[in-house]
Amino acid sequence: METTLERPTIADWRTYPQTAALTSLRPQADRLDLVWDDGRVSPFHHQWLRDNCPCGECVYAVTREQVLEIIDVPADLAPERAAIELGYLCVHWSDGHRSQFDPGWLRAHAYDDDSRAERLAAHQTTRVWRRDFEVPVFQHDQLMEDDSALLEWMLALRDLGLSRVDGVPTAPGSLHRIAQRIAFIRETNFGVLFDVKSKAAAADSNAYTAFNLPLHTDLPTRELQPGLQFLHCLVNNADGGDSVFVDGFAIAQALRDEAPEDFRTLCEMPIEFRNKDRRSDYRCLAPVIALDARGEISEIRIANFLRGPFDAPAERMEALYHAWRAFLSLTRDPRFRLQQKLRAGQMWCFDNRRTLHARTAFDPASGERHLQGCYIDRDELLSRILVLQRGR
Amino acid sequence: METTLERPTIADWRTYPQTAALTSLRPQADRLDLVWDDGRVSPFHHQWLRDNCPCGECVYAVTREQVLEIIDVPADLAPERAAIELGYLCVHWSDGHRSQFDPGWLRAHAYDDDSRAERLAAHQTTRVWRRDFEVPVFQHDQLMEDDSALLEWMLALRDLGLSRVDGVPTAPGSLHRIAQRIAFIRETNFGVLFDVKSKAAAADSNAYTAFNLPLHTDLPTRELQPGLQFLHCLVNNADGGDSVFVDGFAIAQALRDEAPEDFRTLCEMPIEFRNKDRRSDYRCLAPVIALDARGEISEIRIANFLRGPFDAPAERMEALYHAWRAFLSLTRDPRFRLQQKLRAGQMWCFDNRRTLHARTAFDPASGERHLQGCYIDRDELLSRILVLQRGR
Known part of the structure; x- marks a missing residue:
């Protein structure tokens, strides 16, 4: 065969080492x-x-x-x-x-x-965790300067879905720089950065009150829930106000193992989530548990306080409540709950579509509590990981 | 029964007129x-x-x-x-x-x-269209000043998925103000606003060349494709460079009617889309046609030039190519194609997850062609519609 062999045009930035002939x-x-x-x-x-x-x-x-x-x-x-x-x-x-x-x-x-x-x-790089999970901790300055530290952090976010960063400056807005080491921030109706503190009568979400906030994902009312959530502590002197985390993939897997009917119901029956104030009115109809194109658990969507009334055929209503109660019970199950109080200069970063978060009630009269937060989408995390891995 | 009847706490911004007792x-x-x-x-x-x-x-x-x-x-x-x-x-x-x-x-x-x-x-407010569709045209100044004109425009975007706005100032960045009448803009790796012109050797997408660009959705490489796309014409003096639009819901419906096996294949078999340059590496695995929780066609995802090699079980590969060819053929079917050249001061706004768009080749030596674009997500459109409808 008379072929002039030329190196084919590179159709990709990736390289493909020859592992077999x-x-x-x-x-x-x-x-x-x-x-x-x-x-x-x-x-x-x-x-x-x-x-x-x-x-x-x-x-x-x-x-x-x-x-x-x-x-x-x-x-x-x-x-x-x-x-x-x-x-x-x-x-x-x-x-x-x-x-x-x-x-x-x-x-x-x-x-x-x-x-x-x-x-x-x-x-399949996901590793699920329970209450005894030792949250991986990263140092702010190292993440700012060192790309391989940055990559380790991002891999922890991808695979474990929860991390803490220490040594973050406590000046308001400091969050911005460290988040942008990964990618640009996803804006929402709450702004580019949002402030989490008790806003009393001006509260436009239960997040901005002082009472107990049950385990939830943020913005389940959007078709695409934000991927990464950053919560940076500027001050936390009030009594109470601990952070609670649960690996949503772990409880979904527990449900799959222990009550497969309930699991199927929560994968199949969509629920409406709603969030509305004077200037917005978001609604999203989606199931609590989403599976990806490969059939793996890929997303949890839950916030009881943003949920609309169930709208399902009457003959399925009992099954839906059965599954919903089972899932809510798992969010309270001590096997899965990790509780820790965030200190000034510390920052949570977690997979908002996997890791449910909550806050225990706090007493606003006892001291100040002020967190700042922002979001980055999962696409940006995965892209940045692939780019940093190219050189390896 | 001894009940003191009180007006229940309003749990919602909506009102619920009593239509039956x-x-x-x-x-x-x-x-x-x-x-x-x-x-x-x-x-x-x-x-x-x-x-x-x-x-x-x-x-x-x-x-x-x-x-x-x-x-x-x-x-x-x-x-x-x-x-x-x-x-x-x-x-x-x-x-x-x-x-x-x-x-x-x-x-x-x-x-x-x-x-x-x-x-x-x-x-079910969606109305599909074909080549003879008379694109609804709106006036820039009216949209800027009048909320009911704005609402009409947004309803056209929601239900028809394509509109033109005339009288937009041709100063670069003018797009920003009119887009923000709906909501904040969705940033991507291409920026907040992006410039569409021939970039020759610096092109990081086929969109930034002068050649024919086949019908596609933008950013199929992201889990959530941008909802609304705005394309604002600053200058368009080059020969060629017409805009082409096809209602993706119409051709998906035609496929469902004419070749139900192919339709099912494109709903079920995920395809990988990829976009990579020096600083990014996006990949998304998803089917070409998505159905919503109610079973309605809700999204089209397609861009041949951003598609990865098909990765499917060998025994399904023929079926996948059969369906893919059928869908590509429909994008070229004259029954569905609407072609029009955008003039300076005009702007397309369309549902990027429904309305496929294309550009015919143009001759960069014959004149200048410069468009600016941006995105807003579907959630924001729907929220803004609901808020403006409250007062009615």
Whole structure:
């Protein structure tokens, strides 16, 4: 086969080290089965290969984005010839186009069962925790200066969903700089930074009162709940006002194990959450437990004080209350609850879509309590992690 | 029954006009069946009624948020007595608590089949369109000054998903003021406002080139695609560069009608979208068509140039390509495509999660083309609509 082997256009910022070599190929009616030197066989459909041709005609080199749309080639396009040359898969298509595929890239995107299972396993980095969890603590100045410390913090947020940062300056607004080490802040109707203190008659949320606030996620009333929540303590001299955390994934998993019917109900039956004041009126209809495209528990949505009346078929109402009560009971179960008082200069940072948080009642007459908070979305955390991992 | 009837604490900013009167109640083992003067019978379970008690002990009057958590009362709590008094439902619970329910509120939240069907119908405001759609046009100055014009515009965005605004000042940044009539802007890695023009070698997206850009949604690489997209034309003198729009809900519906297997495939099989440059690396795994909690088509996610290689079980790969090709073909189907060139001082505003947009190729040597854009999330649009509707 007369192919001039060129390094294909780089269609990606990632690199794909070659972990296995191609040894042979077996043409099939609709695909090529590629055989690797560790014995794995990976099918690649003709359509798939043509669609992913990395040549400069199919991918625009500057942006590394695809230009070809697969409907511009016939659905039955097939290779005229295909061979492995210098380790690369080389295909001459029946319409004259030629494609070359890097074996490292092919292996990384192979969709035989073993390759898919490997990728899925690499995605499963979540570690659930209970009351005895030792919250990982990071130092503000180190996070500001050192990218590898920053990466460790972000991995803890991704995998554990709860962290504490110490040594944060107590000047109002200090939160802004440390949050921006990850990414820009997500603004909401409560502002870019929000102040958590007792606002008495001006309170527009139970968060801004002094009473006990049950375990919840913030802004369940939005289609996309904020990903990371930062809570920075400027002063906390009042009696009470402890922080309480529960790993929502741990209690959802407990529900799945102990009461699978209730678990299913909370995955399937949507609930309305509402938040309204003079200038806003948010509503969101969604289930308490969300599963991702891979079927894993990916999100908890709960705040009793922002919940609308249940709207479900009458014959399912009992089942819904049964499941809801079971979940609320788990939020109070001592097996899962971690309680700690935040001191001035300390900051919680947690996955707001996983880690439920609460505040015990405090006595505003006994001292001052002032926290500042902000949000960053999960997309930004994951992107920043991938960028910092590139260099490794 | 000795009840002092008081107007219950207002637990909501909304008002609930009384559209029917309660005539009698029929106690059942687990619920009360309430009978209305139009013959409708609405079951209300004991748990549901107790959970929604609007009294000042159960709801904090200042924030209008619930304080009671239903697990604080027994699951088998039942009325000791229940009666209709002065049109209100009054309940004395077996634990001594008393609740009174406004009939307008009860009717608005009843969950018998008829009441639920009525509410569902009221939610279905989407109107799909095709190539012959007459895009609604609004005047910038009127939107800036007049809240009812603003409301009309927002309703068009909610229900039709496409609008044009004329008379926008052509000074850079003018977009900001008109967008903020709706809400704060959603920042992304492309900034608060982004500039769309040919950036040649500095392009970090195919959007920033001069070539044909196929129909797409913006930022399918984010878990929550931006809701509203604004595209404001400062200058457009180059040859070409027309805007093309397709109602994604219309083509998804056509697919559902014409090829239900393909429709199901695109609802069920997630696809990875990717966007990466030197400073970011976003990935999102989600299906092309999303259905909401009520089963309605609620979102389209597509951008061929940001799509990762399909990662699906080998035996489903053919089905996925079949469905993907069918959907891409519909984006090119002349039945659905609306094409128009935007002039300086005009602005598109559309539902980015519904209305696919594209740009025909243009010749950067023939003249200048400069658009500015920004995003606002769907939650903010819907909230603002509800607030402006309150006064009506």
